[in-house]
Amino acid sequence: MTAQEITLILLGLVSIPTIMALYWIFKESTEKSCLSSGMLWAIILTYAGISFLALRAESRFFSALFVAYPLFLVTVFRERIRKSRLFSSRFGVFWITFLFLWFEEIFVILDHQDPEIAHMIFYVGFYAGLALVVRYFYQRWSFSFGQVFTVGGMLGLLIEQEFLLPKYFFQALSGNRDAFMALIFTAPFIFIVYSLYLATPLLIFYEETRDKKKATKRHMLLFYVAIVIMPLLSWGIWDGIITGLGIDLTGVI
Numbered sequence: 001m002t003a004q005e006i007t008l009i010l011l012g013l014v015s016i017p018t019i020m021a022l023y024w025i026f027k028e029s030t031e032k033s034c035l036s037s038g039m040l041w042a043i044i045l046t047y048a049g050i051s052f053l054a055l056r057a058e059s060r061f062f063s064a065l066f067v068a069y070p071l072f073l074v075t076v077f078r079e080r081i082r083k084s085r086l087f088s089s090r091f092g093v094f095w096i097t098f099l100f101l102w103f104e105e106i107f108v109i110l111d112h113q114d115p116e117i118a119h120m121i122f123y124v125g126f127y128a129g130l131a132l133v134v135r136y137f138y139q140r141w142s143f144s145f146g147q148v149f150t151v152g153g154m155l156g157l158l159i160e161q162e163f164l165l166p167k168y169f170f171q172a173l174s175g176n177r178d179a180f181m182a183l184i185f186t187a188p189f190i191f192i193v194y195s196l197y198l199a200t201p202l203l204i205f206y207e208e209t210r211d212k213k214k215a216t217k218r219h220m221l222l223f224y225v226a227i228v229i230m231p232l233l234s235w236g237i238w239d240g241i242i243t244g245l246g247i248d249l250t251g252v253i
Contacts, residue, residue: 093139093205094135141214
């Protein structure tokens with residue numbers, strides 16, 4: 001067994017209980033409107049431990065490990081955010097959602113050593129579309145944490161790295177062992193990264209969403225379709241604008 005396969009197995013063994021722990025922690029937080037200090041420390045210690053394993057394995061997956069840190073900021077500054085002028089403005093939900101989700105791309109830079117400014121500019125279009133979808137659906141229906149967790153995770157499994165996991169899936173069906181290993185042990189981390197994308201705004205706007213009509217499975221399906229299509233569409237439009245302005249972002253991942 002190769003070192004890479006051993007690393008993937010270790011990641012898989014760690015990722016499953018991590019997902020279960022974070023699911024419970026953030027489910028509790030939506031019911032209590034904010035995280036308790038004990039829950040916050042549980043998340044910090046969990047991610048610190050996995051970060052240590054990542055460094056020991058010399059693997060580059062900081063984006064999967066540190067995606068929860070913006071949620072720490074939400075927890076610590078939640079009430080201050082809710083009292084801000086931006087929060088009460090007409091498009092406050094959009095801008096707060098966009099800024100927090102866009103912020104998470106900083107941790108992807110740690111993985112790939114992209115030029116910081118170029119990388120952040122490149123992903124404006126994607127997160128603008130994502131924030132628009134979140135604003136529309138969260139302001140009309142009340143989604144439970146489980147629903148948000150599922151929709152976000154399924155989004156990641158489909159679109160991450162230009163539909164990489166579906167490619168792994170079909171390669172695995174044809175007997176590619178490496179693709180099978182990558183699929184089994186990478187999918188849980190991708191699932192959790194995208195699940196927490198949608199958990200961030202849910203924690204901020206929970207009071208505004210909980211009294212609305214409860215979301216059904218049909219609403220979940222509509223949410224999923226919209227959140228797959230709209231960010232990619234807005235990203236394509238943004239890429240066209242960048243190209244038209246003559247801005248060269250060649251090499252940015």
